Amino acid sequence: MAPVIEITGLTKTYKSGLQALKPIDLTIGKGEIFALLGPNGAGKTTLISITCGIVTPTAGTVTADGHDIQKDYRAARSKIGLVPQELTTDAFETVLATVSFSRGLFGRAPNPAFIEQLLRDLSLWDKRNDKLRTLSGGMKRRVMIAKALSHEPDILFLDEPTAGVDVELRRDMWNLVRGLRDKGVTIILTTHYIEEAEEMADRVGVILKGELILVEQTATLMKKLGKKTLTLNLQEPLAAVPPELAEWSPTLKAEGNELEYVFDSNLEKTGVPSLLRRLSDLGIAFKDLHTSQSSLEDIFVSLVHKDRAGDRTGAAA
Amino acid sequence: MNSLTFNGHGVWAIYKFEMARALRTVWQSIVTPVITTALYFVVFGSAIGSRMTEIDGVPYGAFIVPGLIMLSLFTQSIFNASFGIYFPKFTGTIYELLSAPVSPLEIVIAYVGAAATKSAVLGLIILATAALFVPLRILHPIEMLAFLILISTTFSLFGFIIGIWADGFEQLQMIPMLVVTPLTFLGGSFYSIDMLPPVWRTITLFNPVVYLISGFRWTFYGSGDVGIGVSLAATLGFLFVCLAVVSWIFRTGYRLKN
Numbered sequence: 001m002a003p004v005i006e007i008t009g010l011t012k013t014y015k016s017g018l019q020a021l022k023p024i025d026l027t028i029g030k031g032e033i034f035a036l037l038g039p040n041g042a043g044k045t046t047l048i049s050i051t052c053g054i055v056t057p058t059a060g061t062v063t064a065d066g067h068d069i070q071k072d073y074r075a076a077r078s079k080i081g082l083v084p085q086e087l088t089t090d091a092f093e094t095v096l097a098t099v100s101f102s103r104g105l106f107g108r109a110p111n112p113a114f115i116e117q118l119l120r121d122l123s124l125w126d127k128r129n130d131k132l133r134t135l136s137g138g139m140k141r142r143v144m145i146a147k148a149l150s151h152e153p154d155i156l157f158l159d160e161p162t163a164g165v166d167v168e169l170r171r172d173m174w175n176l177v178r179g180l181r182d183k184g185v186t187i188i189l190t191t192h193y194i195e196e197a198e199e200m201a202d203r204v205g206v207i208l209k210g211e212l213i214l215v216e217q218t219a220t221l222m223k224k225l226g227k228k229t230l231t232l233n234l235q236e237p238l239a240a241v242p243p244e245l246a247e248w249s250p251t252l253k254a255e256g257n258e259l260e261y262v263f264d265s266n267l268e269k270t271g272v273p274s275l276l277r278r279l280s281d282l283g284i285a286f287k288d289l290h291t292s293q294s295s296l297e298d299i300f301v302s303l304v305h306k307d308r309a310g311d312r313t314g315a316a317a
Numbered sequence: 318m319n320s321l322t323f324n325g326h327g328v329w330a331i332y333k334f335e336m337a338r339a340l341r342t343v344w345q346s347i348v349t350p351v352i353t354t355a356l357y358f359v360v361f362g363s364a365i366g367s368r369m370t371e372i373d374g375v376p377y378g379a380f381i382v383p384g385l386i387m388l389s390l391f392t393q394s395i396f397n398a399s400f401g402i403y404f405p406k407f408t409g410t411i412y413e414l415l416s417a418p419v420s421p422l423e424i425v426i427a428y429v430g431a432a433a434t435k436s437a438v439l440g441l442i443i444l445a446t447a448a449l450f451v452p453l454r455i456l457h458p459i460e461m462l463a464f465l466i467l468i469s470t471t472f473s474l475f476g477f478i479i480g481i482w483a484d485g486f487e488q489l490q491m492i493p494m495l496v497v498t499p500l501t502f503l504g505g506s507f508y509s510i511d512m513l514p515p516v517w518r519t520i521t522l523f524n525p526v527v528y529l530i531s532g533f534r535w536t537f538y539g540s541g542d543v544g545i546g547v548s549l550a551a552t553l554g555f556l557f558v559c560l561a562v563v564s565w566i567f568r569t570g571y572r573l574k575n
């Protein structure tokens with residue numbers, strides 16, 4: 001796949017002294033849907049803002065379709081559309097006026113037929129003469145998407161497109177994203193929902209505290225993320241894990257009242273039935289049980305640890 | 318197709334947007350300054366002016382017209398241009414401008430062009446209003462128009478700088494209220510500086526606004542407090558200072574980008 005975004009050695013330290021991005025290297029291919037996954041404050045918006053020209057990088061380079069975003073910013077920016085995280089619109093403008101404005105701003109000649117189709121696709125056509133301040137949050141978000149697409153960009157950035165968005169808009173948005181991908185548009189989106197990355201993206205990059213800690217095909221990552229925790233609320237507290245349970249290496253929680261077992265839900269043999277059988281053999285009774293997906297934060301932390309361990313075998317730390 | 322060298326569509330989009338904003342707030346943009354100016358004519362031109370002698374052979378009511386137009390040009394240019402760029406900063410919509418393939422020069426042309434257009438039109442409306450109150454005579458109409466446009470552009474540029482610098486609405490008002498209006502009142506809008514005692518006259522010559530008003534008055538009545546050449550040089554000097562500051566702002570990303 002031909003690269004369309006190439007990021008090399010990109011860092012950002014804000015004036016406050018906070019380093020929002022440690023050196024980042026990332027290549028995104030043409031027509032790809034790439035998800036940047038990471039908790040709040042990880043640096044997702046900073047990375048996007050630099051690529052789009054809103055924030056100046058401290059060091060490193062970014063090219064969009066071969067054009068340097070600083071030296072050749074006109075060519076680079078005219079390829080890019082951005083739907084920012086914050087809903088910011090000109091309250092007193094109408095939908096049609098603000099979307100047409102965006103197209104002009106990005107150097108495109110007016111094309112009323114294209115704009116009409118775009119507004120229809122986003123269910124905005126009936127509202128075209130409405131002032132933006134009269135629209136609901138969901139409708140404003142649609143307007144921001146229309147603005148970003150008004151100049152027919154080849155690369156679309158969606159910064160947390162589904163944060164606070166209703167089901168209907170979410171579905172429309174994903175349909176739109178798929179439609180754009182079919183037209184060859186490259187899409188980079190950020191999210192902190194694993195499920196969203198899984199559903200939409202071809203590839204996922206995990207970013208944590210300004211570090212891109214891994215980039216994987218979505219399917220590969222999902223295998224790594226398939227960890228679940230089984231929690232058993234015991235009838236009687238245990239003082240220690242019985243040696244007979246060693247092969248599952250469970251842990252005791254809540255002063256011995258809970259037994260926790262972490263397993264890989266992707267495996268054929270999760271070890272759950274055999275553990276339960278062994279417990280009944282041992283006469284350890286439980287009142288209740290539940291399984292849970294590890295929280296995103298937990299998963300990130302475990303990924304970082306794994307990654308670090310891998311680094312250490314390769315290089316003297 | 319996309320190898321833009323000048324983003325004309327972009328400049329036009331911003332210019333249209335800014336002009337549309339003025340038309341939406343036509344009351345604030347045009348009616349208010351016109352009423353204010355009319356009040357000045359009633360008070361200074363008719364009530365007080367009828368008891369004043371002519372200045373340099375010009376009736377007092379007519380004498381103050383160029384100064385009054387200048388006062389409006391200064392404040393409206395600054396207000397329009399500073400608000401135009403400050404507001405997107407305030408609401409956050411500036412993200413779009415920063416991410417668009419428009420050069421700093423194009424941004425300045427669009428915002429300053431729109432603000433200057435608005436105040437030049439306003440200046441002409443005030444001139445027409447004035448003609449209803451006092452007998453007007455314009456010796457050098459072409460130069461008058463050129464000066465009107467030059468001053469509108471220069472002060473719009475100055476306003477643009479204020480808009481970028483400002484962190485809040487108070488700062489937006491501060492320079493026009495605390496600097497420009499006093500300098501204009503003291504800069505010979507309502508009197509010829511020849512009427513002042515010698516010491517004050519010398520002090521007044523340090524007020525740059527004197528040169529602007531004097532030049533504009535020259536285009537009407539063929540005489541001013543200082544020579545037209547000096548006036549023109551002072552105006553162009555201020556224009557170049559503003560241009561230099563704007564280009565520095567864009568080179569450094571000052572207050573626009575993190």
Ligand SMILES: Nc1ncnc2c1ncn2[C@@H]1O[C@H](COP(=O)(O)OP(=O)(O)O)[C@@H](O)[C@H]1O
Pocket residue numbers: 014015016018019020038039040041042043044045046047575
């Ligand atoms: N303008 C700014 N000035 C200083 N620090 C900032 C600024 N913008 C973001 N940050 C900091 O940079 C870090 C990354 O922020 P951001 O890129 O918004 O993360 P994300 O989008 O992943 O939530 C955070 O710690 C945030 O507080």
Ligand SMILES: [Mg+2]
Pocket residue numbers: 041044045046085159160
């Ligand atoms: Mg963010």
